Amino acid sequence: MQAAAPASALPNRERPPEPKRFEPSKEQLLDFYKQMLLIRRFEERAGQLYGLGLIGGFCHLYIGQEAVAVGLQSAMTVGKDSVITGYRDHGHMLAYGIDPKVIMAELTGRQAGISKGKGGSMHMFSVEHGFYGGHGIVGAQVSLGTGLAFKHQYSADGGVCLSYFGDGAANQGQVYESFNMAELWKLPLIYAIENNGYAMGTSVQRSASEDQFYRRGESFRIPGIQVDGMDVLAVRGAAETALEWTRSGKGPIILELKTYRYRGHSMSDPAKYRTREEVQDYRENHDPIDRAAKDLAALGVAEDELKAIDKEIKDIVVQAAKFAEDAPEPEAAELFTDVLVESY
Numbered sequence: 001m002q003a004a005a006p007a008s009a010l011p012n013r014e015r016p017p018e019p020k021r022f023e024p025s026k027e028q029l030l031d032f033y034k035q036m037l038l039i040r041r042f043e044e045r046a047g048q049l050y051g052l053g054l055i056g057g058f059c060h061l062y063i064g065q066e067a068v069a070v071g072l073q074s075a076m077t078v079g080k081d082s083v084i085t086g087y088r089d090h091g092h093m094l095a096y097g098i099d100p101k102v103i104m105a106e107l108t109g110r111q112a113g114i115s116k117g118k119g120g121s122m123h124m125f126s127v128e129h130g131f132y133g134g135h136g137i138v139g140a141q142v143s144l145g146t147g148l149a150f151k152h153q154y155s156a157d158g159g160v161c162l163s164y165f166g167d168g169a170a171n172q173g174q175v176y177e178s179f180n181m182a183e184l185w186k187l188p189l190i191y192a193i194e195n196n197g198y199a200m201g202t203s204v205q206r207s208a209s210e211d212q213f214y215r216r217g218e219s220f221r222i223p224g225i226q227v228d229g230m231d232v233l234a235v236r237g238a239a240e241t242a243l244e245w246t247r248s249g250k251g252p253i254i255l256e257l258k259t260y261r262y263r264g265h266s267m268s269d270p271a272k273y274r275t276r277e278e279v280q281d282y283r284e285n286h287d288p289i290d291r292a293a294k295d296l297a298a299l300g301v302a303e304d305e306l307k308a309i310d311k312e313i314k315d316i317v318v319q320a321a322k323f324a325e326d327a328p329e330p331e332a333a334e335l336f337t338d339v340l341v342e343s344y
């Protein structure tokens with residue numbers, strides 16, 4: 001029988017450096033602020049349209065989590081790197097520069113929508129942008145994202161895949177099969193775990209034996225970093241560290257973004273599993289947009305400038321909603337397109 005290896009014989013693994021909070025120029029931070037505000041106002045409007053019956057089916061809002069998508073994706077290259085996520089996907093699309101009009105038109109089920117009105121809130125793609133959905137099956141995007149990273153490596157296109165998933169999805173089996181392959185093959189891949197504390201009505205405390213999600217890759221030798229997901233500059237700093245690690249051929253990396261969703265799981269969630277005070281505390285004391293506004297003030301941006309941005313964003317959202325309401329529904333014949341891929 002082979003003797004067990006002493007601890008000292010375990011390989012000394014290289015670790016990524018501790019990320020630094022990103023130091024933006026005034027223009028960069030203004031841009032992050034605008035993007036977060038666009039996501040917030042877009043989703044507030046989507047919530048209203050849902051209430052009016054203009055959006056059907058499921059609709060999962062991202063409000064509260066904006067700093068995650070903006071902080072991570074602002075460090076990536078649209079068209080070269082790929083992004084994939086679950087059903088809570090509007091913010092990730094907006095943060096990747098996809099036109100709010102075609103996203104809103106998709107939500108209202110119109111022909112002009114990015115998936116011709118047939119996908120709705122949960123199933124939106126833009127291959128042109130390298131945005132691969134929009135997945136309703138919890139955890140599916142982890143395996144699919146691992147495949148996307150394999151494609152980047154195989155075709156040596158220099159791209160990295162960013163695969164987002166939640167604290168709930170992190171307990172799925174396919175996640176760990178993917179981790180194993182990703183590290184074995186040193187794939188260019190960031191696993192971004194958006195830990196918003198809940199999976200539908202189930203809290204992390206009730207469901208996760210290891211609630212420090214950044215450590216979930218340890219037995220596969222995948223390093224992990226825990227990040228304040230309510231601070232866009234902390235997220236951007238971590239994105240830089242993660243991208244440097246994985247682009248240089250060191251394999252996948254896990255980022256755990258500690259965040260919070262203000263709204264229910266979906267539009268039909270009465271949210272009885274948490275207190276009003278808990279939500280209020282995040283809104284009042286940890287809001288990512290307020291935080292960026294404070295950082296902007298410290299960089300000398302006047303309140304009037306922020307008010308002008310508010311107006312600019314409001315107008316974009318009003319236009320998107322108008323476009324989505326006025327656009328025609330798909331023709332019945334559209335039911336038979338995009339069902340089968342007949343040639344490759």
Ligand SMILES: Cc1ncc(C[n+]2csc(CCOP(=O)(O)OP(=O)(O)O)c2C)c(N)n1
Nearest residue numbers: 088136137138166167168169196198199200
């Ligand atoms: C395979 C599978 N199981 C269950 C569901 C039902 N479901 C939809 S969302 C969800 C919770 C996922 O929570 P989390 O991964 O934390 O993401 P969050 O909604 O917080 O963004 C569940 C169980 C599903 N869609 N797919």
Ligand SMILES: [Mg+2]
Nearest residue numbers: 166167198199
């Ligand atoms: Mg969650």
